[in-house]
Structure formats: C-alpha cells, structure tokens
Amino acid sequence: MSDRVVGRYQGKTFGEFDYIVVGAGSAGCVLANRLTEDPEIRVLLLEAGGRDWNPWIHIPVGYFKTMHNPATDWCYITDPDLGLNGRQLQWSRGKVLGGSSSLNGLLYIRGQHQDYDDWAALGNDGWSYKEVLPYFKKSECQSRGPDAYHGIDGPLKVSDLRLRREIAERFVDAAQQIGIPANPDVNGATQEGVSYFQQTAYKGLRCSSAKAFLRPALKRSNLTLLTHAHTRRILLEGKQATGIEFEHKGKRLLARATREVVLSAGAIGSPQILQCSGIGEPKHLTSVGVECLHPLPGVGENLQDHLQIRLVFKTSCKTLNDEVNNPVKKLGVSCARIAGAASGSAAPIHMNTPRFRPIISRKRKICGWRWMRSRWPGVSPKPMRSSR
Structure with missing residues (x-):
C-alpha cells in the first residue's frame, strides 16, 4: 500500500x-x-x-x-x-x-452585508451580518473612534491613509460627478461608493494578524x-x-x-x-x-476570488520628497521612502544611513536587530516562546 x-x-x-x-x-x-x-x-x-x-x-x-x-x-x-x-x-x-x-x-475590507446574509439564508447559522458584526467590532481598534459599526478595544489596528495626493482627490471628485456616491466608510452601513480605503497599519507599520x-x-x-x-x-x-x-x-x-x-x-x-x-x-x-x-463532493470546489487590474500612470504631481521635508538634501545621502508610499508615514526610512545598513547586511545582523527592536517592538530574531 x-x-x-x-x-x-x-x-x-x-x-x-x-x-x-x-x-x-x-x-x-x-x-x-x-x-x-x-x-x-x-x-x-x-x-x-x-x-x-x-x-x-x-x-x-x-x-x-x-x-x-x-x-x-x-x-x-x-x-x-x-x-x-x-x-x-x-x-x-x-x-x-x-x-x-x-x-x-493592508486594505481593510469586510465585504458586503448581503454576502453574510446569503450565507445565513443557505443554512449557516450565526453568519448573518448582524451576527458577525460584534466580532468585527471586538477585533478592531479603529482610529476614527467607536460607532455602530466600529470598535476601539480590539488588537487589530485600523487607520486612515495619511497621504493625500492631488490626483487621487481629483479621481474621487470625478467619480462623484458621474453619479458614484461618496462613501467615507466602506465598512459601515453600505459598501457602495468612492473613498479612500483604510489600512491595517499603525504608526506607519503593518499590523498583521x-x-x-x-x-x-x-x-x-x-x-x-x-x-x-x-x-x-x-x-x-x-x-x-x-x-x-x-x-x-x-x-x-x-x-x-x-x-x-x-x-x-x-x-x-x-x-x-x-x-x-x-x-x-x-x-x-x-x-x-x-x-x-x-x-464530501464540495471540498475544493467553487472557489471564487476577485481580479485586480492595476493602472499605472506617470504624472507630474509632487512626490513625497517635497522641498519642505526633504531630508535627502540635508543628509547628503541617497534615500528610499519605503514606508511612506503605502502608509502615508511622515518618517522616511533611509536605506543608506549607518543605523539602517546593518539590517540589510548579513555580517552585521545582530546589530541590525538591536536597532529594529528599538524601532519596532515585538519584532525579534529570537525563537518564539512555547510551552515546550
């Protein structure tokens, strides 16, 4: 056999x-x-x-x-x-x-109310939107504060994008001009509409599960x-x-x-x-x-996922390295804005400064980890704790 x-x-x-x-x-x-x-x-x-x-x-x-x-x-x-x-x-x-x-x-998207209600109607007790909403609220620490759809006592950090670009503002305005409603909270009463999304991020860093x-x-x-x-x-x-x-x-x-x-x-x-x-x-x-x-014939069948189509444009809008906050000129070193593009972080990470170089160098890995642990609490190269 x-x-x-x-x-x-x-x-x-x-x-x-x-x-x-x-x-x-x-x-x-x-x-x-x-x-x-x-x-x-x-x-x-x-x-x-x-x-x-x-x-x-x-x-x-x-x-x-x-x-x-x-x-x-x-x-x-x-x-x-x-x-x-x-x-x-x-x-x-x-x-x-x-x-x-x-x-x-990092997009924080719960899904439509109707999907949960359909699952409940098909016989999945406890899966209606009304029944799952308390668990969403329990898990979440919403930067906007509590309301009927959001909580602030959970461990999962959810925050607004801090970066605003002129081209994105114009996109939102154009969508409204053709009849798409403005919706400041796609995880609230309804999902339909146009707005900035929220992230599972906190102080410029990812908040994973x-x-x-x-x-x-x-x-x-x-x-x-x-x-x-x-x-x-x-x-x-x-x-x-x-x-x-x-x-x-x-x-x-x-x-x-x-x-x-x-x-x-x-x-x-x-x-x-x-x-x-x-x-x-x-x-x-x-x-x-x-x-x-x-x-059990249903196992492995009927998987559905969404397609994502990315449109990439070259624009003349101001970049993150504007004249007011441009540490590159002050320090005289090359700089890569790693966190800012996705998180709206105001603090760039300099890939060529002495304090960051050890992280990307295997020879000085330990020194790099000391710096990382001071910057990012909870990130450690040490083995995870366990009872064994």
Missing part, C-alpha cells in the same frame, strides 16, 4: 492538546489568541511557514519584497483560464506567521507554536478528527486533540489537507491514490 494512502500513520507522538489549530495565518492567529484566554485549555498551533522576522513584512510597501518570494509566499500559479484568454495568474499566499495578512496590501493576535498570546504557557511544521493529514477515527500528522525538522510526528482539530490553512490549504485526509469527492481522491474515508 502506498504511503499516500490514508489510514497508515507513521511517526512519533508529539503530544496531546485540547485544540490543534492548523495554520497561523489571518484566522489561525485569532483562534490561538481566543482559545488560550482560558488558561486550562492547551493549544497547539502549527504553521508550515517560518517566523515573521523579515523586516520587509512590517514595512507596508514591503510586499514588493515578500510577494513572489518563496521564503514568505507559496508562489502559486493558476491553471490557464479561458476567461483570461488562456493566461495564468500568480496567486500569492502567505507562507509565514500571519499568513497572507503579512503579505497583502500575527502582530495583533499571536504575539500577545505567545506569552501564555498554554500555547505551543511550531513553525516549519507541514501538516500531511488529519487523523480520523470513523468520522471524528482526533489529531494531526505533520512533518517538522525532517521527522514525522503525530499530535492528538482531545476536543477539536481546527483547519485555518486558507482557501487553498484547508481543502488540500481535507483531500489528503480522505475527505472529498470520491472519484477525484481515487484518481490521485487517496482512500476516500468520508465522501
């Missing part, structure tokens, strides 16, 4: 936990935080990627360095799509603590975090999930869950793990040599 056939589990037992959460991404970090609020609950959090030590993760415009980078991105490529004239698309998915929230463009939710939880002794832990399959006893088989540092390990196994490996990773575990459409599983333990 092939090693890929479900039912043969190899490896040593890593341990027993109340909950096993697979994937420390946008959702998994939240789950790890909420579950470990109870000190009696033991949680194992598995992440196939690495730690979020890379400084480009925390600089908002740094996604130009982290997307399509195999160290932080799964670097998926779609099959040829007839709707795109046979073209293939790069599909970035985070392979790091924080998941895609450590790579994305790992930074907002996981870092506070790592101080708790009842949370065990393993990075570079690649989940192979869910352990099943009948139709009950009892644990996880995974690989870590070249070893095959088993972890048992006394309560639940929670899949939060993303829209691609979660169905893949289910199929590798023998859960899915029987014919498809058989065709790839996996024994079907639980027929």
